[in-house]
Each structure stands twice: as structure tokens, then as C-alpha cells.
Amino acid sequence: xxxxxxxxxxxxxxxxxxxxxxxxxxxxxxxxxxxxxxxxxxxxxxxxxxxxxxxxxxxxxxxxxxxxxxxxxxxxxxxxxxxxxxxxxxxxxxxxxxxxxxxxxxxxxxxxxxxxxxxxxxxxxxxxxxxxxxxxxxxxxxxxxxxxxxxxxxxxxxxxxxxxxxxxxxxxxxxxxxxxxxxxxxxxxxxxxxxxxxxxxxxxxxxxxxxxxxxxxxxxxxxxxxxxxxxxxxxxxxxxxxxxxxxxxxxxxxxxxxxxxxxxxxx
Amino acid sequence: xxxxxxxxxxxxxxxxxxxxxxxxxxxxxxxxxxxxxxxxxxxxxxxxxxxxxxxxxxxxxxxxxxxxxxxxxxxxxxxxxxxxxxxxxxxxxxxxxxxxxxxxxxxxxxxxxxxxxxxxxxxxxxxxxxxxxxxxxxxxxxxxxxxxxxxxxxxxxxxxxxxxxxxxxxxxxxxxxxxxxxxxxxxxxxxxxxxxxxxxxxxxxxxxxxxxxxxxxxxxxxxxxxxxxxxxxxxxxxxxxxxxxxxxxxxxxxxxxxxxxxxxxxxxxxxxxxxxxxxxxxxxxxxxxxxxxxxxxxxxxxxxxxxxxxxxxxxxxxxxxxxxxxxxxxxxxxxxxxxxxxxxxxxxxxxxxxxxxxxxxxxxxxxxxxxxxxxxxxxxxxxxx
Numbered sequence: 307x308x309x310x311x312x313x314x315x316x317x318x319x320x321x322x323x324x325x326x327x328x329x330x331x332x333x334x335x336x337x338x339x340x341x342x343x344x345x346x347x348x349x350x351x352x353x354x355x356x357x358x359x360x361x362x363x364x365x366x367x368x369x370x371x372x373x374x375x376x377x378x379x380x381x382x383x384x385x386x387x388x389x390x391x392x393x394x395x396x397x398x399x400x401x402x403x404x405x406x407x408x409x410x411x412x413x414x415x416x417x418x419x420x421x422x423x424x425x426x427x428x429x430x431x432x433x434x435x436x437x438x439x440x441x442x443x444x445x446x447x448x449x450x451x452x453x454x455x456x457x458x459x460x461x462x463x464x465x466x467x468x469x470x471x472x473x474x475x476x477x478x479x480x481x482x483x484x485x486x487x488x489x490x491x492x493x494x495x496x497x498x499x500x501x502x503x504x505x506x507x508x509x510x511x512x513x514x515x516x517x518x519x520x521x522x523x524x525x526x527x528x529x530x531x532x533x534x535x536x537x538x539x540x541x542x543x544x545x546x547x548x549x550x551x552x553x554x555x556x557x558x559x560x561x562x563x564x565x566x567x568x569x570x571x572x573x
Numbered sequence: 574x575x576x577x578x579x580x581x582x583x584x585x586x587x588x589x590x591x592x593x594x595x596x597x598x599x600x601x602x603x604x605x606x607x608x609x610x611x612x613x614x615x616x617x618x619x620x621x622x623x624x625x626x627x628x629x630x631x632x633x634x635x636x637x638x639x640x641x642x643x644x645x646x647x648x649x650x651x652x653x654x655x656x657x658x659x660x661x662x663x664x665x666x667x668x669x670x671x672x673x674x675x676x677x678x679x680x681x682x683x684x685x686x687x688x689x690x691x692x693x694x695x696x697x698x699x700x701x702x703x704x705x706x707x708x709x710x711x712x713x714x715x716x717x718x719x720x721x722x723x724x725x726x727x728x729x730x731x732x733x734x735x736x737x738x739x740x741x742x743x744x745x746x747x748x749x750x751x752x753x754x755x756x757x758x759x760x761x762x763x764x765x766x767x768x769x770x771x772x773x774x775x776x777x778x779x780x781x782x783x784x785x786x787x788x789x790x791x792x793x794x795x796x797x798x799x800x801x802x803x804x805x806x807x808x809x810x811x812x813x814x815x816x817x818x819x820x821x822x823x824x825x826x827x828x829x830x831x832x833x834x835x836x837x838x839x840x841x842x843x844x845x846x847x848x849x850x851x852x853x854x855x856x857x858x859x860x861x862x863x864x865x866x867x868x869x870x871x872x873x874x875x876x877x878x879x880x881x882x883x884x885x886x887x888x889x890x891x892x893x894x895x896x897x898x899x900x901x902x903x904x905x906x907x908x909x910x911x912x913x914x915x916x917x918x919x920x921x922x923x924x925x926x927x928x929x930x931x932x933x934x935x936x937x938x939x940x941x942x943x944x945x946x947x948x949x950x951x952x953x954x955x956x957x958x
Contacts, residue, residue, distance in 0.1 A: 391951075392951075395950075395951045398867070400867055400950045400951055400954075401950070401951050421871060424866065424869050424870070424871050425869060427867065427868070427869045428868060428869025428870075429869075433864075433867050433868065435864070435954065439860065439861070439864040439867075439954070441579075441861055441864070441865075442586070442861075443579065443582035443583055443586055444579070444582070452865070452868055453868050453869060455575055456868075456869050456870065500868075
């Protein structure tokens with residue numbers, strides 16, 4: 307169904323490219339194979355991060371090194387305070403590393419300025435949050451349109467693109483609804499549409515099902531799985547839920563800021 | 574366009590809070606405009622005074638009179654074109670609440686020296702020919718329903734008794750700022766009565782109004798007049814009409830300064846209230862601003878949104894305040910005409926009101942803009958839920 311929509315509207319060159327590669331991606335649905343066969347889209351090299359609270363320095367991440375392959379669905383798990391959300395923020399360019407470097411598609415994002423990071427995020431990363439983080443005074447359409455306002459696309463092109471992604475998440479009939487008029491699952495689908503609308507290579511999701519009932523969570527996870535399989539997206543998801551993590555190609559466990567055997571943890 | 578839309582929608586996100594803030598700004602801007610107008614009115618006499626008129630009064634005090642014989646001596650001083658005299662009469666019409674300024678004047682010279690009082694030629698002639706004749710301003714006549722030929726009785730306070738006048742003319746002001754609430758009658762009428770009743774008070778005038786042929790000669794003529802009467806029983810003090818008016822204003826200047834300060838305090842108060850509202854708003858939306866920043870929006874985008882919302886609320890309140898100023902001023906002019914015959918809002922006041930509203934919007938958004946635009950994204954995102 308999504309393939310049909312995309313071939314009809316053709317708004318995203320990269321999505322189409324990904325769609326053409328779809329068969330290959332679907333064959334590589336195991337983390338180990340992906341790591342070995344596909345190029346790395348994200349590489350973390352000796353990444354450390356700490357926070358300062360008063361005079362006390364609290365280490366959050368220590369010497370983290372691992373890679374994520376293009377088209378991989380990776381789950382980050384660990385107890386509260388283990389540093390998984392911090393790690394996700396570092397990969398998304400929301401936060402900066404203290405030590406080490408993060409390469410995304412070969413670019414060392416830790417060297418970018420705040421303004422440079424903002425521009426980079428707007429085109430390279432799609433963000434999905436636990437509580438959706440939609441702007442309440444904007445309709446579903448306008449929320450999805452938000453990231454496109456930074457791209458310089460014409461109003462007509464933006465409209466086409468937003469309508470396409472909203473139809474991909476089955477919300478064409480709700481595009482004029484405000485977040486408060488949508489269910490949790492629908493809001494999260496709007497958030498996913500917003501994350502996808504600029505056609506970023508990477509989607510980062512922080513507990514995307516944490517605020518949803520089981521049925522909605524299954525729907526969202528299934529949809530995220532499709533984004534990987536059908537559109538070749540790379541998804542990095544933080545979750546507490548082992549069932550949610552089962553949808554990933556690979557699960558990485560963090561504990562007290564240290565990675566537990568990254569390459570051996572596979573679904 | 575998007576930022577404008579977002580600012581407008583955000584502004585009314587909490588309708589009650591927005592409406593209350595807008596009302597607050599509107600009332601503050603209204604009060605600011607009225608207070609500024611009040612201060613302006615206080616100085617209106619100074620602003621409208623002529624640069625070719627001098628006032629000569631007793632050097633001791635305004636309450637002391639000058640001999641009428643000074644008129645001819647002043648007339649012969651070089652540079653003097655016309656001399657008139659006037660006495661503050663202080664009469665009451667029916668009751669004290671109907672207060673209006675009323676003067677006994679030397680009519681022919683007075684009308685010649687005050688061309689801003691426009692009076693029909695026939696009425697002027699009729700007034701000059703009738704010793705009991707009087708002229709009233711248009712507003713005053715309209716207020717009391719006086720018509721030409723009406724008998725008007727004033728009860729004297731300084732000059733006891735009941736004084737009968739016949740309204741012979743109604744003057745209009747040459748400018749909007751000209752006071753149309755005054756009442757003038759023949760000084761001769763007053764003087765004749767005084768000769769009979771209180772002879773020692775006769776042949777005295779309150780002050781002289783002197784026309785000079787050129788404004789630059791005014792100081793020189795004033796000095797010459799005062800020199801003429803130096804070492805006499807009634808020494809004079811001559812000054813320009815502007816200086817004379819200022820001496821009245823100076824008596825109440827402290828009050829005017831307080832009113833001016835109050836007008837600014839009103840603005841500062843509403844600024845603090847608006848700033849508090851905007852700070853509260855920004856605090857509530859930290860997660861949204863963090864989300865926008867996470868999506869790639871820069872601090873300037875966030876700043877525009879917060880600033881736009883604050884400016885919109887302040888300007889909307891300011892516009893309502895300005896619009897309310899006009900009917901309120903009309904009401905005050907009607908109700909307080911005896912104190913403020915002209916209560917008009919000047920374009921400068923409107924400009925100040927709008928500027929004050931914009932200033933409220935700008936200043937009150939400063940801290941929220943700073944806070945919203947410098948928010949750490951990861952910290953801001955944690956504010957949700």
C-alpha cells in the first residue's frame with residue numbers, strides 16, 4: 307500500500323531509492339548480517355559523556371564504541387539512569403559529547419557548532435518521542451509540516467509531501483485535527499509522519515510506545531518495522547519494553563553508562 | 574507567516590489569561606493616555622499663549638490691583654500697540670458647581686488683543702454698545718442653554734451682590750485648543766457699581782494685557798513698563814503671557830510631576846504583569862520550544878515566536894486602550910468642562926500610547942525570549958509528562 311502511494315506521489319528521491327532497495331533490506335533482517343553486509347551509517351568511537359551537578363561530575367557514558375548499519379533497527383535497553391536516552395540524544399545531535407566522536411554518514415557531528423547541528427538535524431534525523439511532543443496549537447498537518455519549513459520548499463511541495471506522509475501513516479482523514487482531538491496512537495503516528503517528512507536517513511525514537519496501550523504500541527512498532535523493511539530507514543529506539551525490543555534487529559544493553567557486548571546482542 | 578500564525582494561536586491558548594492580560598494592557602494604556610492628556614492640558618494655556626502679548630500685574634501679588642490710570646501711560650511706551658485690562662470677577666452662576674472663568678474686561682481693546690476669540694461682527698457691535706452686555710464661549714453657552722439676548726445673573730464673591738448681564742455674543746475659538754468656556758463683560762459696568770458701593774475699590778484693574786509690535790521687543794517693553802512705575806505706590810511686574818501662564822502652572826507643578834510619574838508607573842506595573850504572564854507562558858512551553866529546537870529550529874525562530882506573541886497581546890491591548898481613550902476623553906470633557914474645557918487627545922499622546930504598548934510587548938518578552946531561546950534541548954524535552 308505504501309509502495310503504491312509513493313510511486314504515485316514520488317516526493318522523496320531517497321525514499322524511492324530505498325524502495326528500490328527494499329528487497330535487499332528485507333533479506334537482511336538479522337543484525338549480524340546487517341552489520342557485516344551494509345555500510346555503517348552511525349559510528350560511535352570512545353564516546354564519553356558526563357553531567358555536572360554543582361561541583362560534582364556525574365559520568366553518564368564511558369568509552370562507548372559501536373556502529374549501526376544502514377537500514378538497521380536497533381533497540382537500546384537498560385535500567386533507568388543507564389544513559390540510554392543520553393546516548394540517543396548524542397546520536398541525534400541534540401547533545402554533545404565530552405570525549406570521542408560520533409560519525410553519521412561519515413560526518414563527525416561532534417565537531418559541528420550548535421547552529422550547524424540544528425541544520426544537520428533538520429535534514430538528517432527524524433525524532434520520535436515518548437509523549438509525541440506535538441505542538442498543541444497546530445493541526446496534524448501543520449505539525450508534520452514543521453520540519454519542512456526549514457527546507458525552503460514551496461508551499462505546494464510542502465503540502466504534497468505532508469499529505470503523502472500522513473497517508474502513509476493512515477491519517478489523511480485527520481490532517482485538520484489538533485493533537486487533543488487524536489488518540490495517543492494517532493498522535494504518535496503524526497509524530498512519526500513528522501519524523502519522516504524530511505526523509506531523514508536515521509530515525510531516533512525515545513520510548514515511542516511508552517505512553518501507549520498495547521494495541522497502539524503494536525501498531526506503532528509494526529509501522530516502524532515497515533519503515534525499516536520497506537523504506538530502508540535506520541531506526542535507533544530506546545525502550546524499556548522487551549516486547550518492543552523484539553521488533554529490532556539488534557538489542558544493545560547499557561548499564562551504568564557502559565555497553566554490554568554490543569556486537570553479540572541480536573534478536 | 575508560520576511564526577505569525579503560531580504566535581497568534583499561542584496568544585489565545587489560555588483564553589482567560591490572554592483576555593485578562595489584554596484588558597490589563599488596555600486599561601493601563603487608557604490611563605496613561607488620559608494622564609498624559611491631563612498634564613498636557615495643564616500646560617495648554619502656556620502653549621496657546623501669544624508671543625506678542627505681555628501681562629502687567631502688581632509686583633507684590635496678583636491679588637493686588639493696579640490703578641486704571643496706568644493704561645494711558647503704558648500705551649505711550651515705545652513698542653506697545655494696544656493696552657487692555659481685566660479683572661478676575663469670580664462670579665457664580667446659580668450654584669458653585671457651575672464654575673466657569675469670568676472676567677471684567679475693557680471690551681474693545683480686549684477683543685482686539687485676542688483675535689483667537691472669534692465673534693460675529695453684529696454680536697460684537699451689540700456687545701460693545703451695551704454696558705451690561707456679555708460674551709460667552711460657545712461651550713459655556715451650550716452647556717447652560719444660553720441664547721443671545723438671555724439675561725444672565727452672576728452672584729459676586731469678590732464683588733458682592735447679584736450682577737445682571739445680557740448675553741450679546743457667543744465666541745468660537747480660532748483653534749481646537751482655544752478655551753470656549755469663558756465669560757467676559759464690561760469693566761466699566763463693574764467699575765461704576767464699585768464707585769457707588771465701594772469707592773476705594775473703584776478705578777482698579779487686576780492686570781493689564783499689552784500688545785507689542787514684535788515678539789523680540791517683549792522683554793524690552795516689559796522692562797520699560799516696570800521702570801515707568803518703579804518707586805510708585807503700585808509697582809508692576811511685566812512678563813510675557815507665556816511666562817505669566819507658567820507662573821500659574823508652577824504653583825501646581827509638583828502635582829503635575831506626580832501625575833506624570835504615576836502615568837509611567839502605570840506602564841511599569843502593566844509591564845511587570847505582562848512579563849510575568851509571558852514568563853509563565855514560556856515556562857509552560859519549554860518542552861515545545863525544546864521540541865522545535867530538536868527539529869532544527871534555531872534560537873532566533875523560537876525568539877520570534879515568543880516575541881510575536883508578547884507583542885501581539887500588548888499591541889492588541891494597546892489598540893483597545895487607544896480606542897477607549899476617545900470616548901472616555903469625550904465623557905470627561907462633558908463632565909469636567911468647568912475644569913478642563915478642552916479634553917482632546919493629541920496625536921502625540923496616541924503615538925506615546927502605541928509606543929508604550931509596544932514597549933510593554935518588547936520588554937515583557939525579553940526574559941521569556943532569553944529563556945526559551947537558550948533552553949538546553951535535552952533538559953527541555955524532559956519537561957513533558
